Amino acid sequence: MKNNIKQTLILTAICIIGFSCMLHAQSIYKINDSKDMDMKLSGTSTLHSWTMDAKTFSGDADFHFESGSGGQLSSVKSLTFTLAVADLKSSEGGLNKNAYKALKAEDYKDIDYKLTSATVTSEKDNKYLVKAHGNLTIAGVTKEVIMNVECVVNPDATITCTGSEKLNMTDYAVKPPTFMLGAMKTGDAITLNFTLVYKKIS
Numbered sequence: 001m002k003n004n005i006k007q008t009l010i011l012t013a014i015c016i017i018g019f020s021c022m023l024h025a026q027s028i029y030k031i032n033d034s035k036d037m038d039m040k041l042s043g044t045s046t047l048h049s050w051t052m053d054a055k056t057f058s059g060d061a062d063f064h065f066e067s068g069s070g071g072q073l074s075s076v077k078s079l080t081f082t083l084a085v086a087d088l089k090s091s092e093g094g095l096n097k098n099a100y101k102a103l104k105a106e107d108y109k110d111i112d113y114k115l116t117s118a119t120v121t122s123e124k125d126n127k128y129l130v131k132a133h134g135n136l137t138i139a140g141v142t143k144e145v146i147m148n149v150e151c152v153v154n155p156d157a158t159i160t161c162t163g164s165e166k167l168n169m170t171d172y173a174v175k176p177p178t179f180m181l182g183a184m185k186t187g188d189a190i191t192l193n194f195t196l197v198y199k200k201i202s
Helices: 002-023 093-102
Strands: 024-031 038-045 050-054 060-066 072-084 110-122 127-138 141-153 159-168 184-200
Touching (some): 050 093, 072 127, 072 141
Antiparallel strands (some): 024 060, 072 110, 110 127, 159 184
16 A cells, blocks of 8 residues: 555655646856857947947856747746956057957956846747846956846747846946046946857757
């Protein structure tokens, strides 16, 4: 009798686990090398606004889809991206040099983001709004940021994530750089804009 009860419990547990796996299909993605990807840091100065642009970065994500509801995105379990500071470029060599110095690029070569939690809201036409809580590390200082990220599941099964976040350099112990012997001073406020394309690998 006891053996029968034990076997029944084991079979029930196996069925529950199997059913759960059927409902939520896990998919691992990596940042894809796409011409549509872009990341920008922009701000203001006493002379004019400025932008530094990057086209090369790395990262991965764990997207979960509900198998029983048309394959809709149900959750984002993890998401990261890494940007090498030296890959940020502007049209002004002086701006690049001073920005790398301000960002302490010799000691902290990367800008990193790591998701800690997310909620997904379905919109329409394979579009989803993801409220992403995560940690952003700049110049060795990590701060929690909350971003609204627009995710689109494309016809080729890649996922495009687009977002924007306003930051203050001094929050990351970065001194706003100056140029031209102090004649040009950058403002503390900057904006990070990104378009990332993730491609399924498993």
